[in-house]
Each structure stands twice: as structure tokens, then as C-alpha cells.
Amino acid sequence: MTTVAAVSANFTRDLEQNYALIGALVDEARDRGVELLVLPEAAIGGYLSSLGNHGDTVRTTTRSLPPAVRLDGPEIARVQALAGDVVVAIGFCEQGEDDDTRYNAAALLDGGQVYGSYRKVHQPLGEHMSYAAGGSYGVFDTPVGRVGLQICYDKAFPEAARSMALDGAEVVASLSAWPAARTATAADLQEDRWTYRFNLLDAARALDNQVFWVASNQSGTFGSLRYVGNAKVVDPGGAVLATTGLGAGMAVADIDVAGTFAAMRGGMFHLRDRRPDAYDVDRTWDPAASVRGAGRQEVLAGA
Known part of the structure; x- marks a missing residue:
């Protein structure tokens, strides 16, 4: 058995507060026997303060941006010192x-090694x-075990998780x-439509690929978010x-990776039962075709 944990917590621009919180979470994880601890996106320095057309930009923002750190810099080394024998996934601005x-x-x-890093592919708003x-x-x-990394909006794209599953994640x-x-926004955030999507996508991506899915998230508020x-x-x-x-x-x-995989993949095994020959994987989205398709649907609906 392997003990894994996903964190919900609030991280801001205050790096010392971030490190104190990371240290406390690692200590709690260690006390609970956790071997893999997944911290949120932007746990070092916080996320952007807004999104959309009024989002932050490097050159024009009047707000503070997350501090940019290097993978081999002192900030990551400090997290390693806190992690010790716990494997930690952590988000930051690189x-x-x-x-x-x-x-x-x-x-x-x-504490002894950086096993890998990832730069977010899919960008929202x-x-x-x-x-x-x-x-x-x-x-x-x-x-x-073999662990894949992805960030936030990536989970809306089945191809992202599938590529990692095919690589043995x-x-x-x-x-x-x-x-x-x-x-x-819903008065009860648990009933909010974006909460629903977050939870639905986590379950779907795990089931799509028959993998364990450990999903962290920020909590509370920051800026307008x-x-x-x-x-x-x-x-x-x-x-x-x-x-x-x-x-x-x-x-x-x-989690029991080997035992669960044997049970859940022993019958219907999604990765084995794929039919790549039937998928037009090279096709790109054509906005004009989408409009034409919508028009056809309207004609059919009218009929």
C-alpha cells in the first residue's frame, strides 16, 4: 500500500508564509504516513490575481506577479529541505x-532529488x-511509482492524461x-458550476485512463479569484x-496500485482496447466547419 495526499490550501505572494505552510503540511503528511504529497498550483508565490481580458501581464500589470524562480534555484532547494523523505509535487512560476x-x-x-518538472500546456482565460x-x-x-504531472485547465483535455497513461503513469x-x-456564482460554492466541472473532470480522467488521480487545489481567495x-x-x-x-x-x-490495476484492468482495460486506427488524431479544429455544423443542426431541428 502507498499513502497519498492532496492538499487544499491558500498560498499568496508572501514567500515566508508559503514556506511555513509547506513545512506544516509536510510535517502533517509525514505524521500520517503520506509518501506522495500533492500541493496546489502556484504554491510558491501564489497564482495570478485575476483572469480574462483584464488578466495580469508581465509588462502592463499594476499588480504583483508571482516571483519567477529557477528549477535549480534556492527556492526549490528550500522546498526539498522541507520535503525530506516525502515525495512532493508543487506548483510555482518558473x-x-x-x-x-x-x-x-x-x-x-x-529531499534528495528533483524527479521531473512540467510546464503547463493548456492556458485558460x-x-x-x-x-x-x-x-x-x-x-x-x-x-x-510512475507519476505524471499536469496543471489545472489541462484536466479538461482528455489527450493530456491519456498521453501520460500510455507512458506508464x-x-x-x-x-x-x-x-x-x-x-x-452559486451562493454555496459546493454547488457552483465550476466546482461541479472540477470534480467531474477529476473523476472522468481517472476513469478514462484507469489511473489513480491526486488532485490538489488552492482554497480561499486571492485577488478577484x-x-x-x-x-x-x-x-x-x-x-x-x-x-x-x-x-x-x-x-x-x-492506494494499492498493483492490486487495483489487476482488478480494474483485468476485464475492460481502456488502454488496451483503444482503436487508434479509427481516430483521426491529425485533424485540427476548423471554426468554419463548426459553424457549418451548427447550421446543419438548426436545419434538422427545424425539420
């Missing part, structure tokens, strides 16, 4: 190879004004700063094993 480029990134590490996009997904061998760490809807929490651990059948709900906390679950 300084690119030049001083002008930033990436929304995540690293997988413990103006995030491109602050970050460059990554271009690939990786799966990394760790003491807790047993666990996908999905780090988020996922907010509530910007308009017509109000986060929905709901960090969770999902099994390969799409069942939620543990969740934090809306509040801050740690969702902890014991």
Missing part, C-alpha cells in the same frame, strides 16, 4: 531560459498574457488554482477515496 519568459510550472521532488505555454507531458519514476498529480465561476478547494484522491474506477470539500485541508488515502 523562470525560463531567458529573463523575459515565465512558465506556470510544477516539480516532483524529495488570458493566462497567456503572463505565462508562456509548455509543449509536452512527462512521466517520472519515483519511490512511489500509475498516478497523475493534477495541481490546480481552480476558481469558482466568474459570473452567476475565489477558489473551490475540493482536493481529492480518485481511484481508477472514478470513485473518490478522500476529499477536503471546500475548505483547506488534506485528503489522504491508501
Whole structure:
């Protein structure tokens, strides 16, 4: 058995507050026997303060942007010192190879090694004004098995998780700063439509690929964003094993990778039963075709 945990917590621009919180969460995880701890997107320095057409940009913002750090810099080394023997997935703003480029990134590490890192590929609602996009997904061998990384909006794209599953991922760490809807927000955030989508996508991606899914998220508020929490651990059948709900906390679950895979993949095994020959994977989205298709549907509906 392997004990894994997903965190819901609030991280801001205050780095010392961030490190203190990371240290407290790692200590709690260690006390609870956790071997893989998934912290949220932007746990070092916080996320953007707004999104959409009025989102932050590197050159024009009057707000503070997350500090950009390098993978081999002192900030990540400090997290490693806190992690010790716990494998930690953590989100941060990565300084690119030049001083002008930033990436929304995540690293997988413990006290002795950085096992891998990832730069967010899919960007929502103006995030491109602050970050460059990554271009690939990786799966990394760790003491807790083969772990894939993705960030927030990535979970809306089945191809992202599928590529990691095909690369042998047993666990996908999905780090988020996922907010509530910007308009017509529900009075009870647990009933908000963006909370619903967050939870639905976590279960769907786990079930699609029959992998364990460990989903963290920010909680509370930052700038104009109000986060929905709901960090969770999902099994390969799409069942939620543990969740934090809306509040801050740690969702902890014991998972048996080999035993669960044997049981759930022993019959219908989605990766084995794929038919790539039937998929037009090279087709790109054609907006004009979408409009024509909508017109055809209207004609059929009128008939």
C-alpha cells in the first residue's frame, strides 16, 4: 500500500508564509504516513490575481506577479529541505531560459532529488498574457511509482492524461488554482458550476485512463479569484477515496496500485482496447466547419 495526499490550501505572494505552510503540511503528511504529497498550483508565490481580458501581464500589470524562480534555484532547494523523505509535487512560476519568459510550472521532488518538472500546456482565460505555454507531458519514476504531472485547465483535455497513461503513469498529480465561476456564482460554492466541472473532470480522467488521480487545489481567495478547494484522491474506477470539500485541508488515502490495476484492468482495460486506427488524431479544429455544423443542426431541428 502507498499513502497519498492532496492538499487544499491558500498560498499568496508572501514567500515566508508559503514556506511555513509547506513545512506544516509536510510535517502533517509525514505524521500520517503520506509518501506522495500533492500541493496546489502556484504554491510558491501564489497564482495570478485575476483572469480574462483584464488578466495580469508581465509588462502592463499594476499588480504583483508571482516571483519567477529557477528549477535549480534556492527556492526549490528550500522546498526539498522541507520535503525530506516525502515525495512532493508543487506548483510555482518558473523562470525560463531567458529573463523575459515565465512558465506556470510544477516539480516532483524529495529531499534528495528533483524527479521531473512540467510546464503547463493548456492556458485558460488570458493566462497567456503572463505565462508562456509548455509543449509536452512527462512521466517520472519515483519511490512511489510512475507519476505524471499536469496543471489545472489541462484536466479538461482528455489527450493530456491519456498521453501520460500510455507512458506508464500509475498516478497523475493534477495541481490546480481552480476558481469558482466568474459570473452567476452559486451562493454555496459546493454547488457552483465550476466546482461541479472540477470534480467531474477529476473523476472522468481517472476513469478514462484507469489511473489513480491526486488532485490538489488552492482554497480561499486571492485577488478577484475565489477558489473551490475540493482536493481529492480518485481511484481508477472514478470513485473518490478522500476529499477536503471546500475548505483547506488534506485528503489522504491508501492506494494499492498493483492490486487495483489487476482488478480494474483485468476485464475492460481502456488502454488496451483503444482503436487508434479509427481516430483521426491529425485533424485540427476548423471554426468554419463548426459553424457549418451548427447550421446543419438548426436545419434538422427545424425539420
